[in-house]
Amino acid sequence: MRTVGSLQPPVPPQPSVPPPRPMQGPPLLVRLGRPRGQRPPPPPPSHPMLTRGRAAALGARPKLHVASSSLASTSASPIPANYRRALADANWRAAMVDEYEALRANDTWRLVPRPPGANIVTGKWIVRHKFHADGSLARHKARWVVRGFSQQHGIDYNETFSPVVKQATIRVVLSIAVSRDWPIHQLDVKNAFLHGHMDDTVYCQQPPGFVDPSAPDHVCLLQKSLYGLKQAPRAWYQWFATYIRCLGFVPAVSDTSLFVYKEGTGTAYLLLYVDDIVLTASSSTLLQTIMGCLPSEFAVTNLGTLHHFLGISVTRSSDGLFLSQRQYALDLLQRAGMAECHSTATPVDTRAKLSATDGSPVADPSEYRSLAAYLGKSSPQSLTAYSDADWAGCPDSRRSTSGYCVFLGNNLVSWSSKRQTTVSRSSAEAEYRVVAHAVAESCWLRQLLQELHVSIASPTIVYYDNVSAVYMAGNPVHHHRTKHIEIDIHFVREKVALGQVRVLHVPSSHQFADIMTKSLPVQLFTEFRSSLCVRGPPAATAGGC
Incomplete structure (x- = not known):
């Protein structure tokens, strides 16, 4: 078995799928419709109902973002109601173009005539704002997601289970790495689910706004998985696990999302949570070698030393690691309307036991939200x-x-x-x-x-x-x-x-x-x-x- 020490990324065994053919259709077709500004905005609703969109229920703050493409402006755009409005906005249009180009570059599907009687899975554009660990603006994000609930068992999907790393496993690995002064890095796999090969025959509609004008009635025969498919997480995990084994890693029996590399005096641990990766190794050389092998198979972004993982902010000092969920606590207090609550000595009333119908939550926004879990050496x-x-x-x-x-x-x-x-x-x-x-x-x-x-x-x-x-x-x-x-x-x-x-x-x-x-x-x-x-x-x- 080849290992990461060879510096040459091996070619993992390919699944038994037919070789992909080039995606048909023009490079890009965006139906923008009427230019923005020529259509008057719709009049405000006249009904007296107070909706969340009009009243900003629970005191939720507006979501802001930095543009994710050079085509987009630096100002944040509100989340549109549908894909037509998204295409009419420069920020969201740029995000949708990025997503569509990624799908094309990955040979995710090929256009075929609609088979008679076939189950065609529908989809929709999902747009949202991405935030940094401190809650500040990051970018606009658009994703083409299929509606997995329209799939039929035994026809276009079978097995769906996919493991994710356990929280206790993460803390054990971090504790060992800190005690041994190992470097800890985090990586992100771009469009992770798009790397999984499809073993089932799945047809889906063409993304609205990007329909091939020469074949508007054709459908997409999927060759790679898409977000929203029931088997997408399983397909991605199997593809990643197959490749990482070729580098010399072995999945742990007690947690199959933990991969362990052991060769001589060199040791490395890799934690996988969907598309988020935490990697630590006994030496910086081994760590850099592994990170150099991964991009040959996946679109991996090196995010540097571990600082924010699964909503947890990580701060490393000379003494150890501090794991904080301060921003998460602030968001909870904001949503519950308790951001201005007075301080309390303990989070639970010591005088009585509360049933499901009495009592109210107690919070201390001035103290508890600033505490962190500590992992020392x-x-x-x-x-x-x-x-x-x-x-x-x-x-x-x-x-x-x-x-x-x-x-x-x-x-x-x-x-x-x-x-x-x-x-x-x-x-x-x-x-x-x-x-x-x-x-x-x-x-x-x-x-x-x-x-x-x-x-x-x-x-x-x-x-x-x-x-x-x-x-x-x-x-x-x-x-x-x-x-x-x-x-x-x-x-x-x-x-x-x-x-x-x-x-x-x-x-x-x-x-x-x-x-x-x-x-x-x-x-x-x-x-x-x-x-x-x-x-x-x-x-x-x-x-x-």
Whole structure:
């Protein structure tokens, strides 16, 4: 198998599809209709109904963007109601031309006469504004998207599943990279879904505004996937995974969107989330070699060092990484009309449990929106978990709330806070059930670390503040309070017997998972929040992302 060290990108095995023929039709045909300015604008609606478009519901700010093409002006354009209005605007027209040219250059389809009785998938132009990490203007974006809901199973699609990388996997990889001072870069694949080859026969209409005048009744026989197709994510993932294997990467079994490269002393990790890529390697030379191979197969944009990924702003300092969602928090507060709320000491009312019909959310826009998760240079040699349950905490369903958090070294890499699916008949059952959740997550993380070539010699320590649950985890207890507990939860005893897990008691004053299941006093909440690696960003970035 050839590896990235050869510097020559290999040719991956081609899917069994017929060779594409040149796309028919003229290079470009844009039906602009009447020039803008000669048609008077439509009169405003006379009805008294107050719509979101007229009233800017929820206080949403207007979306602004920088033009994405030299043909477009630098001023932002409002989102048009239909493709005709989009073509009449210079900004959106330039974005649509860019999209259409990308489809043509990729040989996405070829025009054929409409087959009798064939299912023709319709589509539409989707336009939106793209923003930078700080919420400022980026560009106009247009995309030709087909309506996947008009596809018919067994006729123009079959399998549709496509994996995406898990959030815990991202934090584990970043934690390892920071602890070893590895460079971390992010890349973006332009028109990622257009790279997937089609195994199914799919016909779609020609994009409105770009119809071939010599064959207006022809339809597009797809040779590559399009956004909106049910099988598009799967086709893209299969094509990318096929190529990346040829470079020497191996997909992880525990998370198939994580690809690991190991050759001698060189190690690299690649995380794939649809068209977003995070790449880290043990040396800058290896990192640059891999990034030099990818553009030979895909239209890859190197966005530099990791700074904004999946809505998370990343700031790297000499001590570690700060992962902030400040802009996301601001948008939520703005949409909920709570941007000017007064500060509160804790985000949850400590005096009462709220049902689904009472209470109101509490926010602290002056403090919580500026906090960030911190990943320090901690040695990834141990796994520690804290788990807790709030028995019958929901006043509506009487179901318990489970919560756990897992640390890799000193870095928090996984956590959960969710309602249990069944009603527990005793507090011991509720408490033991959440221990099983924490142990299951820890076992998955141990397997993930093994595939990342990171060894964890010591057993995972699971701390719990319930003596009964700790006792049941290590002893074959059977009596009237425990005999109804499902057998699958008792796998905890097996892991304890094998020496992979140790369940230990911890006082409630040191049970960090309490913050996941119940409201806490101010002092305890602040202390636990700090223990979960949540703190303010570095001084240099305290004013923004």
